[in-house]
Amino acid sequence: MNWEQLLSLKRYGDTHKRLRKEQDETRLGFDVDYDRVIFSSAFRSLQDKTQVVPLSKTDFVHTRLTHSLEVSVVGRSLGRKVGTKLLEKYPHLKEVHGFQFNDFGAIVAAAALAHDIGNPPFGHSGEKAIGEYFKIGKGIKFQSQLAPKEFQDLCDFEGNANGFKILTENRKGVDGSLRLSYATLGAFMKYPKQSLPKKPTNHIADKKYGIFQSDKEAFTDVANELGLKATGEGENIRYARHPLTFLVEAADDICYTIIDFEDGINLGLIQEEKALEFLINLVKNNINREKYNLLQYREDRLSYLRALSINTLIKDAVRIFLENEGAICEGTFSVGLMEKSKYKAQIDDIIKISVEKIYNSDEVIEKEITGYHVLQHLLNTFITAAENYHTDSLSNYDKLILKVLPENVDYATDHLYKRLMNITNFISTLSDSKAVSLFNKLTAKTL
CATH class of the missing domain: 1.10.3410.10 (putative deoxyguanosinetriphosphate triphosphohydrolase like domain)
Incomplete structure (x- = not known):
């Protein structure tokens, strides 16, 4: 892998190269990435998502938002210090291409700012709650109807892969989502592989996965533009990490x-x-x-x-x-x-x-238990209503449930995997308090 490619300023939909020497120094492309993340609704929701203690009402305890801001500050320092030394080692990056040490800091800062943007409510226990709904819960019935990698995406629901989806997924009228530079997207991808095979090696990049089946095309486009080293074979999409990751x-x-x-x-x-x-x-x-x-x-x-x-x-x-x-x-x-x-x-x-x-404190464990109950109930309620819609067996309750879904959640698609992923993605974007509030409304209970 070479730094010229790894520092690509390309964005989704570009038909020509963006050259570093032609950049506006007052509004550098990598700085734009940071701005786009921080103004996104997905990032704002992190203010009410768990970092350590779920549903904490203590003002000095970190949320995912304050954690992400702090990680971006540390990441910026790391990137600048490394960038300074790399430009000394590879002077052509500055002399020929125009890169500056701040570019490295800006890329790492933007990727670090976004690193938790795909995390569901209730932290890592939220990921497990979603996954276990499909692995051992009511969602296991879908296993025979999905391809192995599609079902694995759901069983091992991964915040990193969900983050890549949020940052890149096309929506009606919004192609490429935030349209971040490919350098920032590359640095964001901690685990540049699919959900299967699981842990094919002991390499840190294979520890988890970072791409849903729905996002393979966007993923390979970014990886190929950056010149990431392919490490998978055949249909097993897998790459080496971007160095700045x-x-x-x-x-x-x-x-x-x-x-x-x-x-x-x-x-x-x-x-x-x-x-x-x-x-x-x-x-x-x-x-x-x-x-x-x-x-x-x-x-x-x-x-x-x-x-x-x-x-x-x-x-x-x-x-x-x-x-x-x-x-x-x-x-x-x-x-x-x-x-x-x-x-x-x-x-x-x-x-x-x-x-x-x-x-492992009592406070954390008790609130994680609450999170399990909330997320699995929400998943089952919305997925059941969507399935009844497709089998023409909608009850009046189901009709009301589907009206709760935002209009951009496509439950009407005939593609089962996409339907399940759309609903799961919607629930994953809820803040901790919003998930509890929605649960309370649907069950007429108060947690």
Whole structure:
């Protein structure tokens, strides 16, 4: 893979190349990507989607929106630092093509901003709730009517693949959805493969999947324009990652490691004294003890250690990327950047505490159970009504249910996979509170 292609400014529907040297420096194409994501309704819905604690009413706990903004800030720094060094290594990128170090930062920032845009309500438990409706719930009846990869898309419903759909799917009058640059779409794709075969290798890019069957054409168009290395055979569409994807992933890893931990402290789930000890252990070689000892309040101590921790991990991620840039561009670097961090032991200690004290806390588990119940009920209600529509057996209740669906949700299509995906995608775009509110209306209950 080569950087000239990987930095493509092309957008869906373009009939000619967009040259970097011809870009308006006050409104660079990669900056436009960021703007389009942040003004999208799908991004705004993240303000009420779970990051750590579902349905939290505490103002200092992160949502998917605040998490995504923070990941984009870290991603921008990673991209700029890497871009500076790459332009020194490959001077023709600047001298011939006109690329600047800020371009790398803008691509990573935009992709990082969008990285959770496809996540359903209630975090990763929401993905599992949707998947299990089809895998072991009432939706299993559709297995015999769908192709294996179509059914697998539903059984392993994946927020990354759903995000690519949201960013690229054609709608009436809106071709290419947000029409982001292909460089940003490439950096967004953490798992550039289909749902089957599952985990064909131990490579990080094969850990999950990132493309629904409905979006294969858009996916391969982006991959081929960017010159991503094909790693699949025959009908198994699979590619190596865009190199900048490793920076998007690292930004996410850094933020959830440090900031989820911070949320646990603020929620009282992790003792402050113990928590600060873990953070100090991470930054012990960089901490200014005199400055730290002057801080009287927990908020200030935590803020100082958070900033220092993030900066420490940013520098380390940049080092790892640059040392392995050749293997990354060959598609042979097989793990996330932070797996090679010299601070991995400290990171693992922090994550272990987060799992024990936050992710497995009673509050989180109880609300995830609520999420399961809500999402599976909504799926069954809307899918049943749509199926009754197609078998001419609509009840008056079904008719009312279908009127609740937004007009852009096509339940009338004769293509079963598309019908199921359209309804599932609609439910996935609901915020946590909207999903609960809709559940309450349909059941005349209050959760």
